[in-house]
Amino acid sequence: MPHFHAEYQGEEVAISFDGDVLEGSIPKKKLKLVIAWAEIHREDLEADWKLLSEGRGFFKIEPLR
Numbered sequence: 001m002p003h004f005h006a007e008y009q010g011e012e013v014a015i016s017f018d019g020d021v022l023e024g025s026i027p028k029k030k031l032k033l034v035i036a037w038a039e040i041h042r043e044d045l046e047a048d049w050k051l052l053s054e055g056r057g058f059f060k061i062e063p064l065r
Contacts, residue, residue, distance in 0.1 A: 001016060001022070002016065002017050002045075002046070002049045003015060003016045003017065003022055004017070004038065004045055006026065006034045006064075007026075008026040008027065008030045008034075009026075011024065011025060011026050012024050012026075013025055013026045013031065013034075015031075015034065015035065015038065017038065017042060017045055017046065017049075019035040019038065019039075033064060034064060037064045041061050041062075044059070044061045045061065047059070048061065
């Protein structure tokens with residue numbers, strides 16, 4: 001399933017491109033920010049997922065600050 005990982009203060013979470021938490025947890029307020037970031041960068045996430053699925057490298061996406 002297409003997903004990405006986010007980390008906050010040593011805690012990690014795996015999130016689907018639809019915003020569902022698949023594994024792990026981070027504080028709720030931070031999770032909302034990460035999900036909003038993912039909505040903005042959805043096309044980039046999907047492109048990177050495709051590249052990784054093909055065994056190729058990926059492009060770094062500007063992190064949430």
